Amino acid sequence: MLNYDIDVSDVDYGLALSDLAAEGDLLDALVSAEDDWTRPTPAVGWTIAHQIAHLAAADANVLIAVRTPDAFGAVSKQAEAGGSRYADDIAAAAAAQPRAALLEQWRSGRSELVAALRAMPRDSEFPWFGSAVTPALMAPLRLMETWAHGQDVFDTVGVAHPATTRLRTVALLGVKGVGLSFAAAQLTPPTRQFRVELTGPDGQVWTSGARDADQRVRGSARDFCLRVTHRRPLSRTDLTATGQDAKTWLEIARVFL
Template structure:
């Protein structure tokens, strides 16, 4: 990667900018648009924002009051059951927000992301933050929040386009650098999360950023390679596009297998959209 290493402060600034970019898209939507189904199963546009609202709040809590966060997590997990985990999770995290009007939900999201912004200003580059799995380094923690805002925002953008609803465009920016790096470093996680053996062979990834710069990861003499637009790599690793629906050039069995199971986010193993879906 040819850019200077990110810091907590630069990632925080990019997170705030990503929130603002999504806000500009949804701020003036008609109430009925908030009820539209998105590519995420079971979720409307309102649910996408409700999800961000809940986890921006708990992220702030993890920074400012780890003990309370731990207690809240225990309460949340106690509502889960193997047979109804998805519905139970939705009820626990989205229930309050599903009762809100679009204006109330927009206000709640703005309030919670402001709380997160204020809490994250206290973080240093070497700090760690408790979370639902293992604790995370502060930079990885904020990168994950940025990835969530961008990925769930992509679901909203796709939904509005599919329904031919006019809304401000969300231009591609070099903020996705953080997401591209996260997509790369979660290569082995994508296998471990599926209880598969992660391959030992390296993959070289060379991406063209929205500004035209080149971002590269991994050894450049690796037999397996992935090249193309950074936006496409981010869409695949956040499971918003099937690799066949992008312009990525993927060479080698290891790289091909990875791009078909890539998952840059935590949680149980999930599959992205089938080819030709979006």
């Protein structure tokens, strides 16, 4: 597996944890009001129950890695043995539970996760799939995944996913993940700097990179987050790219392995 190589030193760790809790609560309110968790979501073969089960399982794995690092080796071996079916099989098994039991499992797990990460030094390391990570990276990653899988559920029930400033952390992961994106596509990462200009939900423009960079990406923060989490094809976003490297990046952009 590829290693994460994302510098999150400039991420507001406390805010990321608070945003993680808030995004979970937002999705909780949506699924609690939805009686039919068997409805299919945009992820092929996954129902609403699968989406919640996946989030609950990932939170549980983080808790194992944080609380009992030596025991995480068994989780990693299970993932290796499961290969590309690992996430599907884990989600399917948990989704078979009664709705109430799965909901409670997810609620308690995500609450414990935020508390566990908050109690740790942000730069301490614990094992993860293919690499060691820190709470400073895990908090944004869990926020990103909660938001992305939540988007699948919002799309399923036909409710608009509220755009909030929590998108800033997700977008920052996307910007920081240029090298990861090219490596995952087995392409040589570009050496030239990118200029990224994203319009947040409050109208503020979030920028990264030198003003005079010749590789540029512009658009809404929401569409950028939808793209880097693979929730929308590039053609269904308002994103524009200037420069071949920037165009390639938007085509292969990702924030997960």
